[in-house]
Amino acid sequence: MSQLKVVLVGLPGAGKSTFGRILAHELNVNFLDLDQLIEEKSEKKISDIFSEYGEGKFRDLETQALEEVMQSDESFVLASGGGCPCFNDNMSLINQLGISVYLDVPLEEVSSRLYHSKASVRPMFEGMDAGEITLKLKNLIAQRGPFYEEAKIKLSGSDFSAEYFVSELIHQLKTQS
Ligand SMILES: Nc1ncnc2c1ncn2[C@@H]1O[C@H](COP(=O)(O)OP(=O)(O)O)[C@@H](O)[C@H]1O
Ligand SMILES: O=C(O)C1=C[C@@H](OP(=O)(O)O)[C@@H](O)[C@H](O)C1
Numbered sequence: 001m002s003q004l005k006v007v008l009v010g011l012p013g014a015g016k017s018t019f020g021r022i023l024a025h026e027l028n029v030n031f032l033d034l035d036q037l038i039e040e041k042s043e044k045k046i047s048d049i050f051s052e053y054g055e056g057k058f059r060d061l062e063t064q065a066l067e068e069v070m071q072s073d074e075s076f077v078l079a080s081g082g083g084c085p086c087f088n089d090n091m092s093l094i095n096q097l098g099i100s101v102y103l104d105v106p107l108e109e110v111s112s113r114l115y116h117s118k119a120s121v122r123p124m125f126e127g128m129d130a131g132e133i134t135l136k137l138k139n140l141i142a143q144r145g146p147f148y149e150e151a152k153i154k155l156s157g158s159d160f161s162a163e164y165f166v167s168e169l170i171h172q173l174k175t176q177s
């Protein structure tokens with residue numbers, strides 16, 4: 001049987017890491033988080049990589065980690081970072097070797113989640129108020145939307161609970177195979 005390599009893409013705050021863990025459990029495969037793999041490999045926090053070496057270095061580490069993961073022989077659900085599909089042709093690699101899934105969560109919801117979550121985890125939003133976060137997200141979706149739209153499966157709508165996403169995605173995976 002061939003491996004199942006599901007890669008979640010979408011804005012920071014869309015719920016890739018949270019939903020990915022639940023989905024992997026439901027599918028009975030490993031859960032991997034690209035940011036966590038980068039942190040383990042570099043022995044540095046994402047925020048420290050950004051502040052010490054800059055975003056360019058982070059993007060290189062991100063692509064290296066992605067290439068390694070995608071070549072794995074095992075099935076997995078991978079939560080990518082929000083910027084991952086948009087640099088170094090990463091989206092082509094993801095689509096070549098895996099099933100990409102775009103979590104298309106409304107911007108107002110993402111903005112509210114980021115405003116209420118721990119700021120230090122996401123250096124791009126550090127110190128921003130609610131209005132600044134929304135503006136930043138609007139700019140990001142304008143740049144990144146076209147990359148996310150290349151995903152093989154898009155989950156959107158008004159119900160973005162993990163329960164809905166899991167049942168909808170499993171249905172779509174079945175109709176693809
Ligand atoms: N379905 C959901 N409903 C409500 N809050 C959520 C949901 N999914 C994630 N969150 C919250 O939103 C924040 C961002 O989630 P996370 O999984 O880290 O997103 P991502 O990995 O896409 O950046 C976290 O604080 C998380 O608890
Ligand atoms: O959108 C981005 O460029 C980033 C998103 C983050 O991951 P999440 O999407 O899991 O928050 C993390 O990779 C890094 O802070 C950069």
Ligand SMILES: [Mg+2]
Pocket residue numbers: 016017018035079080081
């Ligand atoms: Mg994440």
